[in-house]
Amino acid sequence: MQATADKKVLLQVDHLKQYFPVKTDSIFKPKAYVKAVDDISFHLYEGETLSIVGESGCGKSTTGRAILRLDEPTEGKVYYSGKDILGFNKKEMRKLRGDLQVIFQDPFASLNPRQTVKQILNEAMAIQDVVRKPKRMDRMLELLGYVGLPPEALDRYPHEFSGGQRQRIGIARALAVNPKLIICDEAVSALDVSIQAQILNLLKKLQNQFGLTFLFISHDLSVVRHISNRVMVMYLGKVVEIADKKDLFDTPLHPYTRALLSSIPVPNPDLKRERIILKGDVPSPINPPSGCRFHTRCPFATEKCKIEEPALRELDTNHLVSCHYAENFQ
Template sequence: MSETLLQVEHLKKYYSLGKRWFGKSEQQVIKAVDDVSFSVLKGETFGLVGESGCGKSTAGRSILRLIEPTAGRVQFNGQDLTSLTPKELRLQRKDMQIVFQDPFSSLNPRHTVQRILEEPLIVHGVGNAKERRNLISRLIEVVGLSHSHLQRYPHQFSGGQRQRIGIARALSLQPKLIVADEPVSALDVSIQSQVINLLQDLQEEFGLTYIFIAHDLSVVKHICDRIAVMYLGRIVEISEKNRLYETPQHPYTKALFSAVPEPDPDIKTERIILQGEVPSPANAPVGCAFHTRCPMVMDICQTLRPELTETEPGHLTACHLFTGSDATGRAV
């Protein structure tokens, strides 16, 4: 059985919005990430999926403490990241890296590729100048670029090439965990598969662990081992990918997967159309966050928030249809 590399427990990230109405101040809170818990095993690719604005990117950045979480614990490689001082956290940064969504804005336009890749090595005191040059030469080859690219600037590359540079930078410190924050969503479809295949090859070569954040379900199915589905800052379902795609349990997951195009015209799939708009995270519904749009809503859903419960071995769902309560909230 694989060892757990990352354990996230009750992670929360709230943003306060102060407003004044007719002279009276009113405090509003946006619950971007609201009590999220999951674990990631060494060597696996764990997917976080959901609609835009569901909090998946905020969760990924909160785990790395690129933004400070409001509450919760993040155990990484035996260390509680949320309790570390800035100096202690910096020592852990070598083992945790991120690949950003936009490969252009994440690269310094004034720096050459050589300097972009060398900067994290200098910051963390890795090797001398010659050793750093040798490492950079290997990195640029590993991601499918050539040595002639090292003296160019980010604007001289295509989107796919820029993302390869971002991946090379993330690899430079030989991390254990990489958070890939929608790494292919800004790329052409023809380039997406190349970058996905590169990530898989690098995972096998370097023994990497990924948290793969995306909204494209076909990409997630291709690369991930397990998947967590998020809705309005909360995880509603976690399962191994094949089981999740074949037998989704949560009504939101079913609706999400029904929107995935089926390439075989002979296979007829039922399209689930959700009614209404996604509620504002500043005014999330009481009870189950999905109850305002759920086609299977019960009375209990409007008052009691369902817990993420293991309904089958390795399959967790936050839905009253599967948590052993009837419509009145009584145990059954």
């Protein structure tokens, strides 16, 4: 699938839904569902970093898990290199997992505490059969070099490392199978700020070195600004805005995006700027509002917003927004 003459679409997500059933206290009540991801569509270019941002519970991580089929999606299509992977059987998916890897939020919980680093890396290569057994030691040493760990780390267990070092092990494990797309699920949120910068710089270096594509999930807009090419903003299971990083940070067109950006801390006590304080709480994903999902907290909402759901439309070149009145913010 070719989007432009110079950009190839590696991943295409069409009308993806991920609903989770909720137990009811009566057999006579209709089934209720948590609509964690509710009919979203987007694409990811080869070699780029697309970041997904939004409040906790907006569906960021669920989107990543659904793409990888760690949770089976309720509806929709996920095309990888033009093929709908939701139709793949277990054998086909196992083969594909070499191309699709994930770096989890908690670097300690994602590593087997009973395995050494050597066993962790060897297991990944053995399952995907990407390196012959006699050459695996050389490959493991090579991987440690890529992520900045010494060779003696191979014989140590996860608990013997710091959080940043454990995340480097997680990155090495993802690289071990020669992936093309890596989903980074809050990959730096559990780390100290100084360590976050090191890991982000490492990811950018590896991306340039191996031509990797990243789907970067985060709630930290400062981190997103550092690593992204494009940014997708989600609210209550819906996509509300997608744009190039510069366009989104310079000219946000959705009221929710404007509120998010106004909350970014600025390390300058003398700088005064307008903060947009949203009223009320995020509605329940079991019973989301009609019309625009954001209208219950939007200071610009009208009756139309309460009734009619806005379509995700292209207002400027490569700048998509889901708001009836987005032109007012141009």
